[in-house]
Amino acid sequence: MLKLGLIGHPVGHSMSPWIHGKLLDQQNLQGSYELFDLEPEEFDQQIQSPEIKKLDGFNVTVPFKEKIIPHLAELDESAKEMGAVNTVKNTSEGWIGYNTDGIGFADSLTNDYPTSLKSSTRILLLGSGGACRGIYYALTKKEVAAIDIANRTTQRAMDIIQDGSQKINSTVLTLEEASEHLANYDVVIQTTTVGMSPNDDQLIIPVDHMTKDTIVSDIVYRPMETRFLQEAKKRGARLHFGHQMLLQQAVYAFKIWTETDPDASKLLEEFEKKLKGV
Ligand code: ATR
Numbered sequence: 001m002l003k004l005g006l007i008g009h010p011v012g013h014s015m016s017p018w019i020h021g022k023l024l025d026q027q028n029l030q031g032s033y034e035l036f037d038l039e040p041e042e043f044d045q046q047i048q049s050p051e052i053k054k055l056d057g058f059n060v061t062v063p064f065k066e067k068i069i070p071h072l073a074e075l076d077e078s079a080k081e082m083g084a085v086n087t088v089k090n091t092s093e094g095w096i097g098y099n100t101d102g103i104g105f106a107d108s109l110t111n112d113y114p115t116s117l118k119s120s121t122r123i124l125l126l127g128s129g130g131a132c133r134g135i136y137y138a139l140t141k142k143e144v145a146a147i148d149i150a151n152r153t154t155q156r157a158m159d160i161i162q163d164g165s166q167k168i169n170s171t172v173l174t175l176e177e178a179s180e181h182l183a184n185y186d187v188v189i190q191t192t193t194v195g196m197s198p199n200d201d202q203l204i205i206p207v208d209h210m211t212k213d214t215i216v217s218d219i220v221y222r223p224m225e226t227r228f229l230q231e232a233k234k235r236g237a238r239l240h241f242g243h244q245m246l247l248q249q250a251v252y253a254f255k256i257w258t259e260t261d262p263d264a265s266k267l268l269e270e271f272e273k274k275l276k277g278v
Pocket residue numbers: 062126127128129130131132151152153156191192193194204
């Protein structure tokens with residue numbers, strides 16, 4: 001009986017129990033996936049509780065993706081580079097930390113648009129939080145022409161680029177500059193919480209300068225089609241949705257825990273129905 005879970009604060013609205021329940025069924029594995037809402041001030045004690053120690057593996061979400069690191073025996077390369085962990089595996093040597101957010105994003109994008117990441121591709125990331133950092137590092141592994149970052153606080157975008165060990169052509173922009181120069185990019189990725197329910201009306205930047213066929217992604221998955229995606233669609237953009245990344249990062253975590261090879265595409269339609277409440 002596999003014991004899995006999620007630690008975070010809050011965790012009540014998480015889709016992870018549903019996804020991992022389906023993955024366990026798909027692989028004919030017996031197991032559970034429980035939610036652990038930990039108090040940020042008491043994190044260092046609560047993370048060592050017997051219920052969490054008993055888990056075979058767990059996901060980590062905000063605000064603990066960095067705080068978990070001192071509790072781990074080892075970090076894999078992805079987590080080390082990003083300085084953040086979203087997946088932990090319990091082994092005989094202790095807890096090992098991984099980060100599947102970035103690779104989950106990159107794979108879900110290329111599943112949808114197989115030629116989207118090529119040597120001529122110019123990418124624009126909007127935002128500079130933890131999610132942006134993970135996606136930035138995963139994309140630096142691909143051979144693309146440029147990965148620029150625009151953020152309200154430009155210093156945070158600079159920090160991400162400077163912390164990166166890769167030699168990649170990256171420029172920092174203000175949000176105004178990003179809006180003005182949208183036509184320069186083949187792929188635009190919205191990584192902030194702007195537009196997330198209940199603030200469905202929020203729009204990170206105006207998209208008047210976006211050109212037809214730009215691939216536009218939003219990591220927000222509630223609502224599934226954010227205002228940013230709706231506006232981009234009106235300009236003829238091709239869309240990529242946040243729930244696809246969510247599903248793919250979960251599949252990678254599940255693979256790490258179980259050493260099985262689940263098929264995310266089989267779950268996608270059912271997941272979309274679940275999110276739409278059908
Ligand atoms: P996480 O680590 O979960 O991604 P975060 O560190 O709080 O979250 O980052 C949130 C991102 O959303 C940041 O890029 C933030 O911009 P700042 O770095 O300037 O704070 C961005 N963000 C949040 N609300 C915003 C708003 N109303 N307009 C523009 N950007 C916003």
